[in-house]
Amino acid sequence: MNFRIENNGVISKEFIKLGIADFESACQYISLLPYRRNTDKNDILCILKDKGGTCSTKHAVLRKLALENKLDGIKLILGIFKMDGTYDKRISKTLTKAGLAFIPEAHIYLKINNIYIDVTTPESNYETEIKPRLLKEQQIEYNQITDYKVHIHRGFLKKWVKTQPGLNYTVDEIWKIREQCILDLQQ
Secondary structure, eight states: OOOBOOSOSHHHHHHHHTTOOBHHHHHHHHHHSOBOOOSOTTSTTHHHHHTOBOHHHHHHHHHHHHHHTTOTTEEEEEEEEEEETTTOGGGHHHHHHHTOSEEEEEEEEEEETTEEEOOSSTTOOIIIIIGGGEEEEEEEOGGGTTHHHHHHHHHHHHHHHHHSTTOOOOHHHHHHHHHHHHHHHTO
16 A cells, blocks of 8 residues: 655654655665664654664554554554574574574564565565464554563563473563574674
8 A cells, every 4th residue: 555645744754854755665765774773662753863673663653654644554563473593594593592492572564454564674574474473463553662562572471481381481581582582683
């Protein structure tokens, strides 16, 4: 779904300043920004200020852009999937060291009329990377990518840890392993 960006809000104005006039161009621009953690995820403009972002901040800004342009059909989705060495070989060493085949990870992407869009990187592909590993999915809002996202993710991990036979990790220990995997992905 493409639409012309109108000057209806803070995000729209910033894309127009960059010479980006439509949603598809905004998606392409965002996908080309480097994957990195942002200095302030509560600032909806953080990916533009930091010239990079995570799946959360990149997709949240697109959801907000759609809302500013009166398009509610572009949904923001929180998916929890099995992040393993096949998903990305850069995390294999960390998972192997921890004795884990995978770790449940939260990922944010868009859903437009039952089509999934992932602009985390130009190579990101929901159909091949996330869908086959998906454990849970729910719609969230652009302002729920910080504390709420962490709450849902940690709640999932709490249940997951209890159901894994022989897993001798606490949720905090799993979270620490996950953090190392995220650092690995930034290399």
